[in-house]
Amino acid sequence: MSDKTVVLSLRGLNRTYEVAEGPRLEVLKGADLDLFAGELVGLVGPSGSGKSSLLHCVGLLESSEEAQLILDGEDLTRANDKQRTQARLTKIGFVYQFHHLLPEFTALGNVALPQRVLGKSIRDAEVRARALLEQVGLGGRLNHQPAQLSGGEQQRVAIARALANSPRLLLADEPTGNLDPDTSKQVFEALKQTVRHQQVAALIATHNLELARHMDRVVTIQNGKLTELSTSAV
Numbered sequence: 001m002s003d004k005t006v007v008l009s010l011r012g013l014n015r016t017y018e019v020a021e022g023p024r025l026e027v028l029k030g031a032d033l034d035l036f037a038g039e040l041v042g043l044v045g046p047s048g049s050g051k052s053s054l055l056h057c058v059g060l061l062e063s064s065e066e067a068q069l070i071l072d073g074e075d076l077t078r079a080n081d082k083q084r085t086q087a088r089l090t091k092i093g094f095v096y097q098f099h100h101l102l103p104e105f106t107a108l109g110n111v112a113l114p115q116r117v118l119g120k121s122i123r124d125a126e127v128r129a130r131a132l133l134e135q136v137g138l139g140g141r142l143n144h145q146p147a148q149l150s151g152g153e154q155q156r157v158a159i160a161r162a163l164a165n166s167p168r169l170l171l172a173d174e175p176t177g178n179l180d181p182d183t184s185k186q187v188f189e190a191l192k193q194t195v196r197h198q199q200v201a202a203l204i205a206t207h208n209l210e211l212a213r214h215m216d217r218v219v220t221i222q223n224g225k226l227t228e229l230s231t232s233a234v
């Protein structure tokens with residue numbers, strides 16, 4: 001499953017929000033998390049428990065308020081905006097509930113684009129895009145535009161795109177939230193295979209407990225800290 005290479009090490013993450021009237025809302029209070037290469041970790045919990053807040057901090061979209069954060073061996077604890085942006089572009093892939101594919105681009109073009117942004121040649125970008133699309137089972141849909149693909153196929157393109165720049169960490173927020181149960185399973189299988197093959201660490205926030213049961217580990221947020229749950233008890 002995993003070669004136990006640490007991809008992310010997070011220590012002491014606090015996240016508080018100012019509330020207009022009343023005490024500050026302390027969502028994360030000294031949360032710790034380790035993620036390893038090749039594993040899928042489910043992040044579950046009730047609405048408002050802090051899952052998106054955690055993903056935003058781990059994804060370097062929000063500042064992590066003094067937490068120690070080491071990603072792929074790089075200590076980003078005191079990184080400035082430029083360093084965080086660079087790390088986000090090169091080391092992290094994102095998948096959301098809605099795919100956000102560019103409608104005028106083909107599946108191949110959508111997966112090639114992030115690589116072009118980082119300066120790869122068209123040829124090299126398309127070679128990798130084709131390989132990733134084959135891995136998620138879309139080798140026969142390379143030249144389809146998003147509107148010509150089913151919801152599950154669109155989401156598989158989004159997974160391939162998230163991995164285009166060979167990130168070490170994949171963050172997903174309800175990646176199957178918009179899909180029916182059978183399609184969810186197919187998309188999850190594609191995600192799992194790709195995570196294993198590319199040896200990325202994946203943290204997947206979901207309300208779908210059936211899906212969570214099929215992950216390697218499941219964590220939840222309790223009293224501001226991350227607690228591991230047994231997958232069989234989810």
Ligand SMILES: Nc1ncnc2c1ncn2[C@@H]1O[C@H](COP(=O)(O)OP(=O)(O)OP(=O)(O)O)[C@@H](O)[C@H]1O
Binds near residue numbers: 048054
């Ligand atoms: N920018 C903000 N300002 C104030 N409060 C916020 C802000 N962002 C989130 N919150 C609050 O922090 C808490 C955690 O929100 P968060 O979105 O992280 O939860 P979640 O577990 O992802 O929820 P859901 O499952 O509904 O997506 C909620 O009570 C929310 O209202």
